[in-house]
Amino acid sequence: MVKIPKLPSLSIFMPAFNEEGNIATTLIDATRAAKVVTDDYEIIVVNDGSRDNTAEIVRELSRSDSHLRLINHSVNQGYGGAVKTGLAKCRKEWIFFTDSDGQFHYDELGKFVAATSNYDLVMGYRKKRMDPFHRVFVAQVLLKVWNFVLFGLAVRDVDCAYKLFRKEVRDAVTLKTESAITVSELIIKTKAAGFRIKQLPVHHYPRRFGEQTGGNWRVIIRAARESFRLYKELHS
Secondary structure, three states, rough: OOOOOOOOOOOEEEEEEEOOHHHHHHHHHHHHHHHHHHHHHHEEEEEEEEOOOOOHHHHHHHHHHHEEEEEEEOOEEEEEEEEHHHHOOOOOOEEEEOOEEEEEHHHHHHHHHHHOOOEEEEEEEOOOOOOOOHHHHHHHHHHHHHHHHHHHHOOOOOOOEEEEEHHHHHHHHOOOOOOOOOOHHHHHHHHOOOOOEEEEOOOOOOOOOOOOOOOOOOOHHHHHEEEEEEHHHHHO
């Protein structure tokens, strides 16, 4: 059996919007995995203006677990805004972020930790994406082509929410966008800063509860506008 190395400390954060059906099991999974890879961890949920009981569930769980922190957005700021808040609140030496919808499992975190001796950012790509066709098309065709044409970014699955990186990466990168393009901005600027990046496959599972919001046209249009602003910033 391969022994998984331990991280000195780890912040796990996840954006959450109307995830009352998924958040408790996701946090149980995250806690179990964190205890395997480090002795010093925190788990942060960024509740992005949920209209259901997401915040109440996290608040109740945090009463019996001091590792768990709830950050509330009173108004929904979108995925990019929640990611930026989560990044800013992380206090440990390594940062891991994923989604709160249960479509990723934390049992694959160990192989990401094993790669940290040689890389500063370890990012996942989905072996098979278990989402509706329109979301797969937007992410795997439109976003991939868009990122390559505008920014020369060639990665297998840029918006795969399974990323582990040093806090130094967060500290070195200033994010300007607050939309679905924010994760692309993180990777683009991490690469430009000279950090070492590794891509690893991860499993992806069907959503069990709740509804996805990332593929609607308002989200896409906002991301497109911010992409052009980012392009101007990078080429000014």
